[in-house]
Amino acid sequence: MKIRPMGIEGAWEISPQQFTDPRGLFLEWYRFDRLAEAVGHPLRLAQANISVSARDVVRGVHFADVPPGQAKYITCVRGAVLDVVVDLRLGSPTFLRWEGVRLDDTDRRAVYLAEGLGHGFCALTDDATIAYFCSTTYNPSGEHTVHPLDEELGIEWPSRAPLLSARDAAAPSLAQARSAGVLPQYAICRDYAVSLDAGAHPGLV
Template sequence: MKIRPLSIDGGWEITPQQHGDPRGLFTEWYRFDRLAAAVGHPLRLAQANLSVSARGVVRGIHFADVPPGQAKYVTCVRGAVIDMVVDLRTGSPTFAQWESIRLDDVDRRAVYLAEGLGHGFCALTDDATLSYLCSTTYNPGAEHAVHPLDPQLEIDWPTEAPLLSTRDAAAPSLAQAAESGLLPDYETCRSFVASLDSGTAPFLERR
């Protein structure tokens, strides 16, 4: 398993080693110890999600209030997507920048996103199926979105006709989210992640 940091602080790409023979293949798609060694702390597994999307569907850009935020470990178990890690943290040196990673059922890469980062993807195939491991459970009052087609972000989605949910289509622009105080603060995110690294973070109960 190879784990490399992305250009955006808090984002990581994970490439598992696959073992195949005429019967099929085997791979370790998640190892808590190796991920913890790279990011500085174990992923607290609180919820696992599965999404299935038709070709051309764009989901995101989603993020959560910090603290506690929601770290995610995402992989594609069927089909293919272009996954987007977007820096929505005000004050970050890479604020409003993004990095794309192809996730598919061939290379079986995964992406880890720390608390405060924005996440989205575009399905390249029908029935593109993503599996998410999440550090906190779903809390609709603390979870938000930025419009994925916001011109300020200039995200190069690989589709001419992106299909959006009603929620994502109505999401604010990056500037509107910043003006309303919705976006996470970079130093707050760094301090929270540092508390996880040191093991001093309080027990993350839902408010």
């Protein structure tokens, strides 16, 4: 398993080693100790989700209040998606940078994103199925979204006709989210990450 930092602080791409034989294949798609070594603290597993999407569905861009925020560890178990991480943290040196990683059932990569980062994806195939771990349970009052097609974000979604949920289609623009004061603060996110690092059990990293 290779874990490399992405171009946005708090985001990592994970490439597993696959072992194949005539029976099929085996891989470790998640290792809490290897991830903790890279990130600085273990991922607290509070909730696991499955999402199935038709081709051209775009979900996101979603983020949560920090603290506690919601870190995510995502992989695609069927089909393919372009998984997108967006830096929405005000004051971040990479504010508004986005990076996409193809997740599919061939290379079986995964993406980890820390609390405070925005997340979305576009389904590249029908029945694209992603599985993801979350560090906190779903909290509607602390969840937010920014319109994924906002020109200020400038995300290059690989679809000519993106399909959005009613919630995402009605999401505020980045400017509206900023005016409403809901965007995460980089300094607060950093302080929260440091507190998680400090609380990590020595035996886990």
